[in-house]
Amino acid sequence: MxxxxxxxxxxxxxxxxxxxxxxxxxxxxxxxxxxxxxxxxxxxxxxxxxxxxxxxxxxxxxxxxxxxxxxxxxxxxxxxxxxxxxxxxxxxxxxxxxxxxxxxxxxxxxxxxxxxxxxxxxxxxxxxxxxxxxxxxxxxxxxxxxxxxxxxxxxxxxxxxxxxxxxxxxxxxxxxxxxxxxxxxxxDGAFTGKSLAWGGSLVRKEATGYGAVYFANYMLQEANNSLQGKRCLVSGAGNVAIYAMEKLYQLGATPITCSDSTGTLYHESGVDLALVKQLKEGARASLAVYLDTHPDAQYIPKVDYPCDGHAVWRFAADAAFPCATQNELTQADAEMLIENGCILVSEGANMPSTKEAIDVFLAAKIAYGPGKAANAGGVATSQLEMAQNASMQSWTFEEVDSKLQQIMKNIFDTASCTATEFGQPGNLVLGANIAAFRRVADAMIEQGVV
The missing domain is CATH 3.40.50.10860 (Leucine Dehydrogenase, chain A, domain 1)
Incomplete structure (x- = not known):
């Protein structure tokens, strides 16, 4: 237009x-x-x-x-x-x-x-x-x-x-x-992500990673499938990646990769999550140190990455969870994922896939959860922290996690129904963008020119 x-x-x-x-x-x-x-x-x-x-x-x-x-x-x-x-x-x-x-x-x-x-x-x-x-x-x-x-x-x-x-x-x-x-x-509640000792919320640290996995599971359930038994590629080694891997294990899946600023870790039998947490949340060490404990794993330094993409996406797996940063998944990466049997991508990071990569996913008609939908669990739980601060309450882990799961289900349902409404069922990029735009735009009209 x-x-x-x-x-x-x-x-x-x-x-x-x-x-x-x-x-x-x-x-x-x-x-x-x-x-x-x-x-x-x-x-x-x-x-x-x-x-x-x-x-x-x-x-x-x-x-x-x-x-x-x-x-x-x-x-x-x-x-x-x-x-x-x-x-x-x-x-x-x-x-x-x-x-x-x-x-x-x-x-x-x-x-x-x-x-x-x-x-x-x-x-x-x-x-x-x-x-x-x-x-x-x-x-x-x-x-x-x-x-x-x-x-x-x-x-x-x-x-x-x-x-x-x-x-x-x-x-x-x-x-x-x-x-x-x-x-x-x-x-007052001018920040979220605070320590639990002074106004923070349970689940906030885990929320973005958990939410991306919940969203992935809802996509698979729509096709009468689940994450149970799936082998998964995860990028990053910060909060989003660590807690995406934690939730994947809880739902019966196996994360086999993660990455940091220096390289990519691949462990065929499954990433040792406790060790990754120790290295990244405690020692703040490189993932290369992981091999000291698990010599059967493989570590690919960043200098050895393929010139057209990233090593983390070049292994055979059922699902991919980009959880690091923007534009970390290229067209060549996307094509390799499809060739290697990937049926799902759920974005834990913001805009981690290039436009060309997204086109590959949509053309292949795999389950693709764009970041603004799949990783919204973090900001949603931040708002739940705001609500707890405003009411001077503290909710249990189970209460917050239950609300998070429902919010992610609502986001998936909204994006899916909107995509169907506009004649492109399964296109959650279109569904999420139109649903979000409509909510904001209608409110802007009602509030006048400001």
Whole structure:
């Protein structure tokens, strides 16, 4: 449609050199053609043009001092993208790759992901190009405090509620919340992903990984199948990957790969999850150390990856769970997965598959759960943490896990039914995008031009 293409062209002029952001926008807008063709109301109200422009973009410097007394300066971001459905909600990412394009793509995706949960939360994202790896607790604390010296002005329990993401766990959330409390004099639910000792929620750490596996199982159940007995490829070795593997084992499947920034681990008999947790949550060591305990496993250093993709996707398996980062699964990877018998892909990371890879999955008609649907369990449980904070309650693990399972079932049902409604049954990319867009767009119309 000319309407969509002109919007994308205009976006490239007003937001130059933001390739990841363009990719996310194009993937969503192109799948919206069926609903935009039949509704002049969305075009009349300039919904698309308003959706692709953040309500607010905050960029700031973050000066901090290392343990040797050297001064460093990083760049911080908070993109408050859309508050139509509720307070801005989305994580903070601390990683050297962070830039405006990465944060905007994540924030744009967050609008639709949050809408799919059915919960009252808008979309936002933030972070900094700071690398916590190799830094002492003192250095990370000073960085987080400096970051919060600017961020505290923009967040709060009913305005913008950040959480963690890559490089930001309970430690970093603790340091930021402590500085927020010092600066504002308030003890409120301005963050999620907090420690259980002071307002955090059970299941929050596990939620994204668990949710991606629950979503995968719902896709298989639709075809009278299940994860029982399936061999699974998992990428990453952070919270999402670790707890995806944990849930896979609980449902009778066997994860045989995981990966980190230095390489890929393959263990034919099944990944030793307890050891991976020890290496990554405790020692913060490379997966290469895994071979000291399991010499029968294989470790492929990153320098030996295929030039057209990633080693983690080149093994025979029934299902794949990309749980690391954006664009980690290429067209060549996707073709190899299909050739090796993969029947399901459920995305635990944000936009981990390239557009060309997604086209391969859709053409092959395998069960494909896009990130904004399959990995929404994390932000959904963040909202459950907000609800517990607001009511000054603490729910049991079983209560939160039960709510998470129901939310993931609702997301799958919504995406599946919407895909069928628009004549493409099984296309959960189209179903998720249209369902989320419709919820946000209708609310935007009702709230007027703001």
């Amino acid at each position: 000319n309407y969509i293409h002109s919007t994308i062209a205009q976006l490239k002029q007003t937001s130059p050199a933001q390739c990841e952001f363009y990719q996310a926008v194009e993937e969503v807008l192109e799948s919206l053609e069926p609903i935009l063709e039949n509704s002049a109301e969305y075009q009349k109200n300039a919904i698309i043009q308003r959706l692709v422009e953040p309500e607010r973009q905050i960029m700031f410097r973050v000066p901090w001092v290392d343990d040797e007394g050297n001064i460093h300066v990083n760049k911080g971001y908070r993109i408050e993208f859309n508050s139509t459905l509720g307070p801005y909600k989305g994580g903070l990412r601390f990683h050297p790759s962070v830039n405006a394009s990465i944060i905007k793509f994540l924030g744009f995706e967050q609008i639709f992901k949050n809408a799919l949960t059915g919960l009252p939360i808008g979309g936002g994202k933030g972070g900094a190009n700071f690398d916590p790896k190799g830094r002492s607790d003192g250095e990370i604390m000073r960085f987080c405090q400096s970051f919060m010296n600017e961020m505290y002005r923009h967040i709060g329990p009913t305005t913008d509620v950040p959480a963690g993401d890559i490089g930001v766990g309970a430690r970093e959330i603790g340091y930021m919340f402590g500085q927020y409390k010092r600066l504002t004099g308030r003890y």
